[in-house]
Amino acid sequence: xxxxxxxxxxxLGDKIADxxxxxxxxxxxxxxxxxxERETAEALGxxxxxxxxxxxxxxxxxxxxxxxxxxxxxxxxxxxxxxQLILVQSALEGxxxxxxxxxxxxxxxxxxxxxxQGLIAIADQAEALDFFSADMAFHEAxxxxxxxxxxxxxxxxxxxxxxxxxxxxxxxxxxxxSITLQEHANIVEGLVLRDKDQTSAALQQHLRxxxxxxxxxxxxxxxxx
Amino acid sequence: xxxxxxxxxxxLGDKIADxxxxxxxxxxxxxxxxxxERETAEALGxxxxxxxxxxxxxxxxxxxxxxxxxxxxxxxxxxxxxxQLILVQSALEGxxxxxxxxxxxxxxxxxxxxxxQGLIAIADQAEALDFFSADMAFHEAxxxxxxxxxxxxxxxxxxxxxxxxxxxxxxxxxxxxSITLQEHANIVEGLVLRDKDQTSAALQQHLRxxxxxxxxxxxxxxxxx
DNA sequence: ATTATTTATTTGGTATACCAAATTATCTTG
DNA sequence: CAAGATAATTTGGTATACCAAATAAATAAT
Numbered sequence: 001x002x003x004x005x006x007x008x009x010x011x012l013g014d015k016i017a018d019x020x021x022x023x024x025x026x027x028x029x030x031x032x033x034x035x036x037e038r039e040t041a042e043a044l045g046x047x048x049x050x051x052x053x054x055x056x057x058x059x060x061x062x063x064x065x066x067x068x069x070x071x072x073x074x075x076x077x078x079x080x081x082x083x084q085l086i087l088v089q090s091a092l093e094g095x096x097x098x099x100x101x102x103x104x105x106x107x108x109x110x111x112x113x114x115x116x117q118g119l120i121a122i123a124d125q126a127e128a129l130d131f132f133s134a135d136m137a138f139h140e141a142x143x144x145x146x147x148x149x150x151x152x153x154x155x156x157x158x159x160x161x162x163x164x165x166x167x168x169x170x171x172x173x174x175x176x177x178s179i180t181l182q183e184h185a186n187i188v189e190g191l192v193l194r195d196k197d198q199t200s201a202a203l204q205q206h207l208r209x210x211x212x213x214x215x216x217x218x219x220x221x222x223x224x225x
Numbered sequence: 226x227x228x229x230x231x232x233x234x235x236x237l238g239d240k241i242a243d244x245x246x247x248x249x250x251x252x253x254x255x256x257x258x259x260x261x262e263r264e265t266a267e268a269l270g271x272x273x274x275x276x277x278x279x280x281x282x283x284x285x286x287x288x289x290x291x292x293x294x295x296x297x298x299x300x301x302x303x304x305x306x307x308x309q310l311i312l313v314q315s316a317l318e319g320x321x322x323x324x325x326x327x328x329x330x331x332x333x334x335x336x337x338x339x340x341x342q343g344l345i346a347i348a349d350q351a352e353a354l355d356f357f358s359a360d361m362a363f364h365e366a367x368x369x370x371x372x373x374x375x376x377x378x379x380x381x382x383x384x385x386x387x388x389x390x391x392x393x394x395x396x397x398x399x400x401x402x403s404i405t406l407q408e409h410a411n412i413v414e415g416l417v418l419r420d421k422d423q424t425s426a427a428l429q430q431h432l433r434x435x436x437x438x439x440x441x442x443x444x445x446x447x448x449x450x
Numbered sequence: 451a452t453t454a455t456t457t458a459t460t461t462g463g464t465a466t467a468c469c470a471a472a473t474t475a476t477c478t479t480g
Numbered sequence: 481c482a483a484g485a486t487a488a489t490t491t492g493g494t495a496t497a498c499c500a501a502a503t504a505a506a507t508a509a510t
Contacts, residue, residue, distance in 0.1 A: 010293070011293065011462095011463070011464095012463075012464070013281075013463090013464095036490090036491075036492090037491075037492065038490090038491080038492095046464085046465090047464060047465045047466075048465085048466090048492090049274075049463080049464055049465065049466090050463080050464065050465090052278075052492090052493090053277075053281060053463095053464095056238075056278060056281050056282065056285075057281065057285060060281075060282060060285035060286075061285075062375065066492090068235070068236065068471090068492080068493085069470090069471055069472055069473095069491075069492060069493085070472085070491085070492080071491070071492080072492090081374070081375070084373045084374065084375055084376065085375050087320065087324070087373065087376070088317070088320065088373070088375055088376050088379065090320075091316045091317060091319065091320035092313070092316060094316065095312065095313065095315075095316035099312070148309040148312065148313070149306070149309065150287065150306070150309055150310050150313055150383070150386075151309065151312070151313050154313065154379060158375070161375075236492095236493070236494095237493075237494070238493090238494095261460090261461075261462090262461075262462065263460090263461080263462095271494085271495090272494060272495045272496075273462090273495085273496090274493080274494055274495065274496090275493080275494065275495090277462090277463090278493095278494095291462090293462080293463085293501090294461075294462060294463085294500090294501055294502055294503095295461085295462080295502085296461070296462080297462090
């Protein structure tokens with residue numbers, strides 16, 4: 001039983017969705033594993049109705065697959081699907097870069113820069129998850145600076161869907177952290193110069209790299225089997 | 226009572242969502258109007274459970290706003306929100322254009338071209354809704370040609386959210402149909418040449434125009450009040 | 451007559467009950 | 481013992497019941 005029913009005006013289903021989403025992202029629920037409704041509801045100390053509500057939300061986000069007369073399942077995207085997802089993500093971040101150049105405030109820019117510095121600081125010793133999370137947060141901060149709510153939300157959803165695959169690939173150290181930092185430096189520079197093209201291109205480059213890295217990891221996995 | 230409960234393996238909630246989505250897009254439900262659960266459920270001849278499921282789906286798509294302890298409401302985006310939505314849409318279609326240049330088949334290209342010709346043919350006498358629908362279908366066909374499912378789905382959702390505003394603006398004839406046709410011609414040409422830059426740019430231009438046209442319509446509306 | 455207060459009612463949120471399809475286990479039959 | 485048929489059980493889908501918060505209505509006090 002988790003501490004879900006805290007005092008709040010948010011729907012239970014939303015909170016359950018948050019819990020499940022975290023479990024999925026953090027790998028506590030493996031891709032492909034079942035999410036039986038009664039069992040899960042009981043484990044969370046809630047009824048099936050809000051649990052189902054949460055599952056519907058996650059289905060809409062693409063994190064859960066619900067087939068008729070089958071237990072809901074944690075999404076388990078193929079390499080191709082992940083590639084497609086990151087392609088969209090790169091378009092979204094490209095737009096975010098352009099918009100950010102126009103509307104980012106100096107405060108927000110400072111924050112992005114300090115996040116970049118923070119990432120540099122921990123690059124030597126940080127755990128994979130910590131470094132990866134900080135990396136993601138850096139990108140989220142840029143997207144957030146656009147103040148474009150639909151963009152922010154859609155980007156966050158795509159982030160969720162590719163989170164695990166990107167984390168796996170970052171954990172394998174396929175990509176050197178130094179490269180990540182250099183790309184981030186380009187992005188920051190673009191923002192400082194308010195150069196749409198540079199910012200957008202740097203952000204997209206970052207994600208194109210992610211695609212090749214993930215493809216490598218998947219290829220290795222298949223060789224092992 | 227609508228003919229919802231036909232024999233099918235699809236969840237009731239999905240079908241209800243389809244019905245409501247159509248009603249919203251076609252203007253049978255006005256933006257801002259309430260969707261009381263019991264009343265609507267009864268009107269559709271279903272119980273509240275699947276109706277709520279449908280509302281959750283539509284909330285996820287941004288077509289319905291559900292606030293705590295208030296009746297669900299048909300989304301009523303402001304000009305700014307619509308502008309933001311179309312910005313994202315333009316990024317998505319830009320990506321679609323690039324991908325389509327790579328992966329579109331000759332059959333699909335033929336279909337796009339014939340849709341373009343069809344649009345030219347009806348431009349003189351078609352009703353606003355028919356012309357607009359055909360215009361939208363043309364764009365959807367291009368996005369579909371990418372075979373990128375997440376892109377297709379996300380694009381469709383953004384399409385839904387801006388549908389009404391774009392339809393209103395097209396109905397006011399703010400934009401001459403001849404301009405639309407010329408832009409479409411550029412898009413088709415880009416696809417035929419497999420020119421990513423031209424295709425992408427033409428698609429984005431199309432939507433940037435949409436933004437200014439919609440802004441005009443909204444400005445006129447406010448003047449009238 | 452107006453405002454404040456309280457009661458009634460409506461509404462969304464959650465839990466439970468029921469159903470049908472699908473799966474699994476059991477039993478029967480070759 | 482193996483294979484097919486049938487019964488039992490599990491699971492998701494839907495309907496109903498109940499609750500709490502919010503709103504509307506009615507009443508009382510100024």
